[in-house]
Amino acid sequence: MDALRTMVAGIELGSFARAAIQLGRSQSAISMQLKKLEQQAGTRLFERKGRGLVPTEAGEALAAYARRIVALNDEAARALGAAAVPATVRLGLPQDFFDDIMPATLAAFAERHPGVHVDVRAGPNHLLQDHVRAGRLDGAIAFFAEGAAGDGERLGTMPMRWLAHETYAPAAPPVPLVLFDHPCLFRQAALAALDRAATRWRAAVTTPSLPGIWGALRSSLGIAVRTGHGLPDDMICLGKDAGLPPLPAIDLRMLRSDNPQEPAGDLCTLLKAETLARVIPA
8 A cells, every 4th residue: 555655646746766765754755665566566667767667558458547545545545534544635836825815725625634744836837738738736826828728627817917126117129028938828928918019028037936037026127017916015016108909818727637635625615715805806
């Protein structure tokens, strides 16, 4: 059972190193368990790809059974009042929501499920969606282009804003932009709006993180596009007098893995409730 649990954790987390941390085991112990599984199966279950391991066709087949076996084992343990391995639920959301949505959600969840480990990840929207589809996340909040087809439950729409530091002084084109790495919906919206308005622009700073955006704006290196949620006190939304073109809105959706079980389902419900209460305009 321990070996099967290790296999499931490594595949779902996308890394057996992360599985070792989650399960509280050494990497050598993890390697021994995987070797034992292969010996018992009589075939290769994993192959090396880059610096990690990925399941072979036989490994994928066994993993499908392993998930069901582990879930049934833990269900039986709970029914009998036995001590099962502490559960882990995995949550994804944009960096914009780390200061309010994440703490409020985790505080409410901890009251209902003390002792449950929560793995929180931030990342680009396309990665959050892929992780939920692959079962590596139990649930996530993610941005989508307004009205675009795709997964998840639409929670509402948020206006995009041109943002700058309070000391920013508009200058003649080309407009200096502080951008997220590609692909990014906010980056795409900014460039498309400027191109439609025939306004020249230049990429001043590119960064993978929201703190990097704020730092570049505080250094007066340019302007950025984001929603107005979680805006630091020293940041402002630029108005029409700044000579910038209008921006579209952006959808916010709740993504869930297929049939999430408790306590993952409860975490998704709490995340949705906090998002509706704190983010989506009434």
